Amino acid sequence: xxxxxxxxxxxxxxxxxxxxxxxxxxxMVNIGGRPVIVPTPNSAAQKRKxxxxxxxxxxxxxxxxxxxxxxxxxxxxxxxxLVTAGIRHTIAGSxxxxxxxxxxxxxRREHWLAGSIVGALFFLVGHGTLHWAEQQVASGxxxxxxxxxxxxxxxxxxxxGQQKISRLSALGLAFGVAGVAILTGVELSxxxxxxxxxxxxxxxxxxxxxxxxxxxxxxxxTDALARTAVPLVCGAVMLLAxxxxxxxxxxxHWSAISLRSILGLAFLIVFGxxxxxTAYTWLLQRCPPTLVATHTYANPVxxxxxxxxxxSEPLTARVALASVxxxxxxxxxxxxxxxxxxxxxxxxxxxxxxxxxxx
Numbered sequence: 001x002x003x004x005x006x007x008x009x010x011x012x013x014x015x016x017x018x019x020x021x022x023x024x025x026x027x028m029v030n031i032g033g034r035p036v037i038v039p040t041p042n043s044a045a046q047k048r049k050x051x052x053x054x055x056x057x058x059x060x061x062x063x064x065x066x067x068x069x070x071x072x073x074x075x076x077x078x079x080x081x082l083v084t085a086g087i088r089h090t091i092a093g094s095x096x097x098x099x100x101x102x103x104x105x106x107x108r109r110e111h112w113l114a115g116s117i118v119g120a121l122f123f124l125v126g127h128g129t130l131h132w133a134e135q136q137v138a139s140g141x142x143x144x145x146x147x148x149x150x151x152x153x154x155x156x157x158x159x160x161g162q163q164k165i166s167r168l169s170a171l172g173l174a175f176g177v178a179g180v181a182i183l184t185g186v187e188l189s190x191x192x193x194x195x196x197x198x199x200x201x202x203x204x205x206x207x208x209x210x211x212x213x214x215x216x217x218x219x220x221x222t223d224a225l226a227r228t229a230v231p232l233v234c235g236a237v238m239l240l241a242x243x244x245x246x247x248x249x250x251x252x253h254w255s256a257i258s259l260r261s262i263l264g265l266a267f268l269i270v271f272g273x274x275x276x277x278t279a280y281t282w283l284l285q286r287c288p289p290t291l292v293a294t295h296t297y298a299n300p301v302x303x304x305x306x307x308x309x310x311x312s313e314p315l316t317a318r319v320a321l322a323s324v325x326x327x328x329x330x331x332x333x334x335x336x337x338x339x340x341x342x343x344x345x346x347x348x349x350x351x352x353x354x355x356x357x358x359x
Contacts, residue, residue, distance in 0.1 A: 054286065057279035060271075061295040061358075066302025068272040068359040069139035069146075070311060072131055074264030078257045080248035081131035084265055086239035089123055092273030093232030100225035107221070107230060114218035115230035116238075121211030123235025124242065129204035130359060136197035138313040143303030144183060145201040146359065147296060147326050150333050151176040152209030160213065169336030172329040179325030182318055224281045232273075272359065280358075293334070297327055299358070 075084045101107075134142055151173055157163035165173070184198050221227045243249055283292045304323060307313035 050286075054283070057283050058295075060276045060279035061283070061292070062298040063302055064271045064276040065295060065358045066143070066299040067306055068268055068276075069134070069143045069303040070306045071264040071267045071272065072142075072359060073134045073139040073307075073311065074260045075268060076131055076135055076261070077264075078261040079265060080243060080252055081135060082128055082239050082243035082246065083248050083252060084268075085123065085127050085131045086236055086243055088265060088268045088273060089127070089232050089236035089239060091269050092277075093229050093236050095274060096225050096229035096277070097233055100221075100223055100229050103223070103225070105221060105223045105226045107226070110219040111221050111226070111230050112234065114215075114220045115234040117218060118211050118215050118220065119231040119233070119235030120238055121207045121214075122231055124238040125207035126204045126211070127235070127359070128239055128242065129200040129207070133197035133200040133204075136194050137201060138307055139311065140300075140304035140307035140313050140315075140319065141183060141198070142201050143300040143359070144319070144323060144326055145180070145198060146205050147300045147330060148176055148180060148202065149205045149209050149212075150296065150330055152206050153212050154333055154336075156209055156213045162213070163337075166336040166339045168339055169333050172332030172336060174329075175325050175332060176329035179322045179329060182322040182325060224284070228277060228281075276358070295358075296330055300327065 072084070075088075079087075097107075130142060130146065137145075154163065154165060154169055154173065158165050180202070184195065221230060280292070300323065304313075304315065304319065308315040
């Protein structure tokens with residue numbers, strides 16, 4: 001016979017249920033070799049909070065990265081392009097590197113070597129040519145040309161034997177080539193500065209794609225922050241050295257720098273490099289890479305619209321048609337990659353598909 005009164009029995013059952021509920025809200029993790037109990041976000045309030053964070057993070061990589069093209073245009077109006085990119089990446093890279101080291105990361109020699117290779121492709125050539133070209137090319141047009149990067153990745157991966165090209169991907173390449181032809185067709189006859197600028201942007205897109213293809217083979221840091229910080233710092237050093245060799249520091253007149261250029265550079269550092277990248281890495285830990293990579297569809301659209309609304313850049317039928325062709329190419333290539341995955345062919349972008357170029 002039980003020695004508990006009915007009221008005591010009810011209280012005991014209630015306390016045990018509370019204990020089980022509390023245990024369901026925690027989990028055991030291993031930190032520093034010791035088991036530590038941490039809370040798990042299983043409450044409705046926490047889930048709503050996380051959902052809001054996800055939405056804000058996607059807005060950051062969609063809108064902020066799409067707006068960086070216009071910010072570059074404003075920055076290079078009175079600040080030389082290589083100086084602009086060098087200062088931007090020096091400050092942003094240093095902040096991210098200090099942040100990574102504060103979390104326990106320690107750089108090694110192979111990290112700096114790999115970072116130098118990736119930094120040269122991503123930032124010296126990739127961003128250096130983009131910043132230089134936006135002196136002649138509209139920001140929205142530059143964003144559309146940068147959107148060709150998944151096409152270059154596909155071709156380079158195919159040439160290196162890392163990936164096969166499905167029919168959908170081949171159709172996407174055809175759409176992409178058509179889009180680029182529509183954009184550059186008029187300039188081919190004039191052979192002016194605008195054509196040279198467009199070719200420079202395409203060169204930067206190709207360099208970024210090459211960096212994406214070879215980066216998995218390099219000994220980059222495993223820490224997410226350090227993996228971007230080290231190439232950023234290496235690329236920044238190269239950009240500043242290139243600015244010195246080309247005489248940009250000699251031609252720079254600090255008193256002539258406009259407030260709009262200063263604000264554009266500040267936006268690139270704070271929002272384009274730090275805020276958006278933090279949101280990007282946070283999303284990669286919580287969402288499928290294919291979902292995160294959808295920013296490649298949104299960024300050119302945002303750039304074209306902002307250039308039209310804020311900088312009076314022409315939004316012609318030619319630009320609209322090229323936009324449809326290039327964005328359609330990206331969609332087809334992404335679908336073609338998924339077809340390749342289902343056929344047990346691992347495409348290079350399954351490892352780095354979330355490394356699409358951002359200005």
